Amino acid sequence: MIGWIVLSVFGSLGLIVIILLLSSIKADIEYDNGFKIKAKYLFITLYPKPVSRNKKIKKKKTAKQTNKSKPEKQSLISKITEDSGLDTIASDVKKASESKSGKGFDFEMVKLLFDSAKSPVKKLIGKVRIQGLKVNVVVGGEDAAKVAITYGLQSAAISSFLGWLKALTKLEIDEINVNADFMSEESARYFKCKAKVRLSAIAGSLLHYIIHIAKKRRGE
Secondary structure (H helix, E strand, C coil): CHHHHHHHHHHHHHHHHHHHHHCEEEEEEEEECCEEEEEEECCEEEECCCCCHHHHHHHHHHHHHCCCCCCCCCCHHHHHHHHHCHHHHHHHHHHHHCCCCCCCCCHHHHHHHHHHCCHHHHHHHHCCEEEEEEEEEEECCCCHHHHHHHHHHHHHHHHHHHHHHHHHCEEEEEEEEEEECCCCCCCEEEEEEEEEEEHHHHHHHHHHHHHHHHHHHHHC
16 A cells, blocks of 8 residues: 555656656747846746845845845856856857848858757757747848848848758747848848747756866866
């Protein structure tokens, strides 16, 4: 009797773990003169974290009392993203997307950033599912000839990027629009999509990364 109870408890725990691992982290990503990201896992909001009014007040009081020269402790997630190069990739992509130079989307740069990423990161990106992708790009500028050339380059770059991304991940496209506006002085970019990745994929990539670091340190 006790054996059956123990078996049932462990079986239930195992089932819960399997369900959790097979569940996906979902993110709503939008770019319109800046990134907006909302990430959830099951019923838990991962980003942005909701902050109550009391916590905000407490945080302000703590910030005033804390010595600014005192170094902050680095979290495990921050350490992993820094060592894996994810923070650098995210920063470079953000700078490229928010650039006001008018060059627009640079496929070669994105591809270079991906090639420079470490193996676990590449494998994890390959397991991401992208759904409902909408892209709207309006190429503008004062010089009509330059607008026409930029429009052609942007169309080719976005087309190449989507083909590369489709081969890399599971991609579902809803709408892609690239237009030239000779009356507008500035270019505008907008995109929106939903990204999903299973927790098991993240756990596997993280484990792979930890083993890789352990072997590297042992070799030293």
